[in-house]
Amino acid sequence: MADTDLSKIMKQEVGKAAADRVKSNSIVGLGTGSTTAFAIQFIGERLQRGELKNIQGIPTSFQAEVLSKQYGIPLTTLDAVDHIDVAIDGADEVDPNKNLIKGGGAAHTREKVVDSLADQFIVVVDSGKLVDKLGSTFLLPVEVIPMAMTPVMRKLTQLGGKPELRMGVKKAGPVVTDQGNLVIDVKFDEIPNPESLEKEINNIPGVLENGLFVGVADVVLVGEVKADQASVREF
Structure with missing residues (x-):
């Protein structure tokens, strides 16, 4: 299988793992980026199958807003709610303390507002985003x-x-x-x-705003490819 196909499958698996953690009657922060896009897709599919009910999404970018509408996720705003149950978003770098650099999609200001307000912030990344020290690979x-x-x-x-x-x-x-x-x-x-x-x-x-997210992430879901198999682990 081509590396590009495996990479896509891995992102899908991470996105699905995050989407599976969303519960009914939740307000969900919807992040930006290719992996988070799969999470939005799977949340929408769970809604359509009736596995989820009464979900409201708060998008962090125009991209997330368009995708959410495409997959049938009802949207709301921070003016209309008093909390966010869970936020799902990607990252460009993650250090061992779960500190992040974000902003590759130029949406980090809205992302920081939404992700910081969430009771639980789930980060979805591939293993290439893990670094010993922030700033190692990403500006x-x-x-x-x-x-x-x-x-x-x-x-x-x-x-x-x-x-x-x-x-x-x-x-x-x-x-x-x-x-x-x-x-x-x-x-x-x-x-x-x-x-x-x-x-x-x-x-x-x-x-x-800047792209350093310090002490915000609660859960990091990491996608990996080993022996032509895509898997997801949490740290």
């Missing part, structure tokens, strides 16, 4: 209002980072978030204290 995304881009980049440099404005693929110009802001991707040689750096970056005027 740290920082969402910034357009007028503050240059001073924010200057300040990020002073913090030891190497910032670059994220440019669009197959489009001219920079990536624009669902909030109408820009994303700066920052390379740090090391992030010895993620909690401190998260707060320090968010205190820079003009920064809306």
Whole structure:
């Protein structure tokens, strides 16, 4: 079987494992990304089969909203509810303490709002996203209002980072978030204290949010491929 087929099956298995943890009468945060997309699909299919009832979803991006509607998941907003039972979302890096870097899809601001409010936050990833230290393989995304881009980049440099404005693929110009802001991707040689750096970056005027998720994840479901078999483990 081709590696691409196995990778897809693995993502499907992780998404299904997360969707299976959703219970009836729940408000569910619906994340962004390819693995979470399968979780949204399987939640919708469980609803259609009658295995789940009275589910309301809160999407973290336009992508998640479109998928949720496609699979028949009723949606609500944070204005209309007073809690979130469970949130399901992916990550770009996960360290041994379940701290994350997110934001590859430029949706980390909404994701952090929803994921942080959830009683349980389930992270769905493949084993390639596991790292010993955050920043090892993925740049740290920082969402910034357009007028503050240059001073924010200057300040990020002073913090030891190497910032670059994220440019669009197959489009001219920079990536624009669902909030109408820009994303700066920052390379740090090391992030010895993620909690401190998260707060320090968010205190820079003009920064809306950054992709460090410290102390937010409750469960991490990891997809793996061994001997041409896809499996899921929890840590």
